[in-house]
Amino acid sequence: MSALNPASHGGLSKPALPFSPVTPLIFAALIASYFLFPNHLALATQILVLMIFALSYDLLQGHAGIVSLGHAVFLGLGAYGSAILARWGFTDPLLGLAAGASISALVALVLSPIVVRGSDFTRLLVTLGVASLIHEAANRMRDLTGGADGLADFEVAPLLGLFAFDFEGRTAFLYALTVFALVYAALWRVTTSPFGLALRGIRENSRRMPAIGSPVARHLAVSYLLSGAIAGVGGALLAQTSRFASLDMLGFERSAEIVMVVTLGGTGHIAGVSIGAAAFGLVKDALSTVSPRYWQLGLGVVLMASVFLARGGIGGLIERFGRFGRRA
Template sequence: MTASCPLHLALPSLVGAALAAYLLFPDHLGLIASILIVATFALSYDLLQGHAGIVSLGHAVFFGIGAYTVAVLGGAGITEPLATLLAALAVSGALAGLVARIVVVGNDFTRLLVTLGVCFLFHEIANQMHWLTGGADGLSAFTVGPIAGLFAFDFRGRTAFFYALAVLVLVYLAVWRITTSPFGLALRGIRENTRRMHAVGAPVARHMAATYVLAGGMAGMAGAVLAQTSNFASLDMLGFERSAEVVMMTAIGGTGSIPGVILGASLFTWLKDALSAFSPKYWHLGIGLVLMASVFVLPDGLAGLPARLGRLMRRAS
């Protein structure tokens, strides 16, 4: 399925699968909510790479900034989740707007270096600003109030599940609308042939910068939800490892496919949890093997599996 997959088919399937998991695995709602949050983060990154062709190794910066926005505001007495979610969207989007000018220039290699440098820079800034971020200890001394004053986050994670699902659906709709609009078609042209888009007079740099801001804001929302549901914000939320993981998720799911990216993020998060529980010391080896296998067996990711099976069946017949 592609980004233009009919909304009436993909979105109800996503919601139905999430509700089924809620009913079948009531003791694992924390993990399920984490999967929904990570899927939201992966969608924000795929808007960059899968649709605009902007590669990045620093996308977690905006995820972490969203989380710290919630933590800092919560510590200052602003505890309404919807208000801090919007604040995280605004702060992360504004930061992405400042960084966008140096990211959209150059080629893929320079973007990788620049975004990697931005990732290390903000990680060290957050580490040094211990008075604001808590440094290596992170922030946990903040309060998250009930959603709209009605739904408090409970110990079993039921409110967190529905809240994370609602934000995922919201981001899903936003990405789907963006990528199926004329603006999204322009992004597809930029991804496939930037020189030709320049030749026809398209504002390539402006489109790429706008996409970077949108993706940064959505990543901030994902980070905000994680901080709200876990009541914690830490340096690893904006570190290189989280940026690398989101690249792996989109590769496994299939870049440019909204349902595929959600599947890839879900599989990666579940596999990471299962392998770390099975072998806390060597779980990275299992992730590496799965990633290598996915590249050779499914070069187009999970989204390309139906087409690959169709080709195999035609050859067999």
């Protein structure tokens, strides 16, 4: 029997805070936006969807270290899944969310064996190739997806049978906010669990992890599946709140955009990525209002400036402020 008595060594270190100290501020700002900007709830809802999509990709790149140029496939599949289900008469929004998550998770499950193996470069090529295939398939399946015109002829039933989706977008915003809060909490739980630690270990040294008994391929496959499912939830939410599903939701531009968003937010930092997605959505909207033609130029400048001025993205800034605050 061990001579080491656990009781004689006191308790273990206190667990880390359940959430980043910035988390309450994020939710306070989101709730405040509901009251302060009642005429911009549609934009706020789109930003919430972007935040969910960014968190889903951050699980993949920021935690598991899997880079992808095809993550929008899952957003698009979630959107089409929900929209097609609604066209078939299943208009319950929660059912649509579940369908979006399930379809995306299923496709992620099928793709995971080819995506989780190989180097970053092969993953980039494979995800890009798969995204192109699915985009083209969706384009060809016009009867199902509406082709280049997209799908708009579907209804969404009142949430929980009680709250109809109103013209001002109040229900849509509160619905998206609730889903975002659940995704945020779930991801926080996952990334701080032993599984989340294993993902970070794999990202840092995938050769070392098997030697401590960690099944690397299985962990990566699970993270890919989870990430796909969450992106599918975002896609379903996008389709339900905008009453539209289109090819651009699973296109390359969306995939590239989310890589930029997560980089801006700071990979691996849930609060930072959430703020980064919100900032990206707001800047994009502001720039496109100021200059409908050249807004992408402005966005490029903002992104480049963020790389040089905020190493580690917004999450890095939060960490540095946190360390400074603790020292002060």
